Amino acid sequence: MAGTDDDGDSPRGTISPAERDAFRKRAKDLENRLGGVTKKRTSRERQQRPSPWSSPAAGRAMRFAVELVVGVAVGGFIGWFLDGQFGTRPWLLVVFVILGFAAAINNIIRVAREMQAETEARQRATPAVPDNEDDD
Amino acid sequence: MAIIAASPMEQFKIERISDLEMFGMDVSFTNSSMMMVASVALISFFMILSMRGRSLVPNRVQSIAEMIYEYVADMVRSTLGEKGMKFFPWVFSLFSFILVLNLLGMIPGTFTSTSHIIVTFALAAMVWIVVTAVGFYNHGIGFLKMFVPAGVPWPLLLIIVPIEIISYLIRPISHSVRLFANMMAGHTLLKVFGGFVVSLGAFGIAPLLFMVAFTGLEILVAFLQALVFAVLTCIYLNDGLNMHH
Numbered sequence: 213m214a215g216t217d218d219d220g221d222s223p224r225g226t227i228s229p230a231e232r233d234a235f236r237k238r239a240k241d242l243e244n245r246l247g248g249v250t251k252k253r254t255s256r257e258r259q260q261r262p263s264p265w266s267s268p269a270a271g272r273a274m275r276f277a278v279e280l281v282v283g284v285a286v287g288g289f290i291g292w293f294l295d296g297q298f299g300t301r302p303w304l305l306v307v308f309v310i311l312g313f314a315a316a317i318n319n320i321i322r323v324a325r326e327m328q329a330e331t332e333a334r335q336r337a338t339p340a341v342p343d344n345e346d347d348d
Numbered sequence: 349m350a351i352i353a354a355s356p357m358e359q360f361k362i363e364r365i366s367d368l369e370m371f372g373m374d375v376s377f378t379n380s381s382m383m384m385v386a387s388v389a390l391i392s393f394f395m396i397l398s399m400r401g402r403s404l405v406p407n408r409v410q411s412i413a414e415m416i417y418e419y420v421a422d423m424v425r426s427t428l429g430e431k432g433m434k435f436f437p438w439v440f441s442l443f444s445f446i447l448v449l450n451l452l453g454m455i456p457g458t459f460t461s462t463s464h465i466i467v468t469f470a471l472a473a474m475v476w477i478v479v480t481a482v483g484f485y486n487h488g489i490g491f492l493k494m495f496v497p498a499g500v501p502w503p504l505l506l507i508i509v510p511i512e513i514i515s516y517l518i519r520p521i522s523h524s525v526r527l528f529a530n531m532m533a534g535h536t537l538l539k540v541f542g543g544f545v546v547s548l549g550a551f552g553i554a555p556l557l558f559m560v561a562f563t564g565l566e567i568l569v570a571f572l573q574a575l576v577f578a579v580l581t582c583i584y585l586n587d588g589l590n591m592h593h
Contacts, residue, residue, distance in 0.1 A: 311514055
């Protein structure tokens, strides 16, 4: 873009057509190289953007897996305890294991939603591709 | 050799350094307490010394301190907004305390306090109590509305309210189990593979290489789990402050 906009048809005094062609070729070359570097850098910068959420996927998965295990275990414990209190041996246990599972899913969804809102706000705040084209 | 042949769980043993009893309870100063004191001392010294220059153009140590500060400040601000910044010192303390405990535990021969669930549960319970207190302080009895989502037909509430209450109750448990399980599993695995290195003799090079890589991963996990703990603290605190579902 910049550098190729001066290829008007009017001959310009001192530059011979051959020189101009060579110049244009060099400009094109440079542009291609620059474009490659810029693309590489932006993608790298996007990956490395310091963000609290930029944890590896394994970290996130682990976060959620623990939630599920704890939910079912605590639900089961509450059910088992209440069963002992009311003498309804297996039934409250079954109900509360399911409720505990639902509660775990509920927690996961809530945290995931907050994290997503966070990421989206961050992406809106910083443009993915930096505006490096001068308005000249 | 006796030390190496010991069980992988040996490293989690609490040892009393000086016996102490208070109000009929055993409050001995243990190796776990020592690591916590060391962690607090280390953080304080590092922060005070690194910021002593207070130069406009920071030197290396000062920029490390500023990086940690800004990392946590950015996290608190983006989750809780500007008015949540009054909780920043607390979140920052939690984060740095857990981070340094985790990292100190990576030094061979030291003890990892965060590999004991009672330590992490105490921290998580504190978070939970603070969040609940902040919620009732800011919203009064209306904080209980968090358990009753708006716009739900009443027959469904019979199921949803218990689910919401249970999910609120399991938070401190999952919050603490996550940190404790990660630290304990990592350290146990390292120890088990350390045993392999010795018992395999010349072939021990394979588990040794694995251990080198895994130690790097463990340092990442040490940082990550401190971060996750702080992030979740912020997210939970957001419920107490802003109370949106």
